[in-house]
Amino acid sequence: xxxxxxxxxxxxxxxxxxxxxxxxxxxxxxxxxxxxxxxxxxxxxxxxxxxxxxxxxxxxxxxxxxxxxxxxxxxxxxxxxxxx
Numbered sequence: 513x514x515x516x517x518x519x520x521x522x523x524x525x526x527x528x529x530x531x532x533x534x535x536x537x538x539x540x541x542x543x544x545x546x547x548x549x550x551x552x553x554x555x556x557x558x559x560x561x562x563x564x565x566x567x568x569x570x571x572x573x574x575x576x577x578x579x580x581x582x583x584x585x586x587x588x589x590x591x592x593x594x595x596x
Contacts, residue, residue: 526583538559540558544580
């Protein structure tokens with residue numbers, strides 16, 4: 513399989529590409545803005561989420577894509593949003 517080179521500049525199409533190309537979602541780590549957590553962020557494995565239209569679901573909670581701060585795939589940052 514060719515190396516993963518994301519096309520989108522928004523987290524939703526990047527996550528969709530990882531999923532639909534059949535790449536290992538376990539290698540995907542997602543940093544999410546989560547007020548009250550240490551440094552106001554949590555890290556979620558891609559295998560722990562379900563993708564939706566405007567939100568993704570993690571542990572029964574719907575989280576909007578705009579709260580995604582960074583996506584790493586296999587240790588490499590493939591999406592990053594300025595935060596602090």
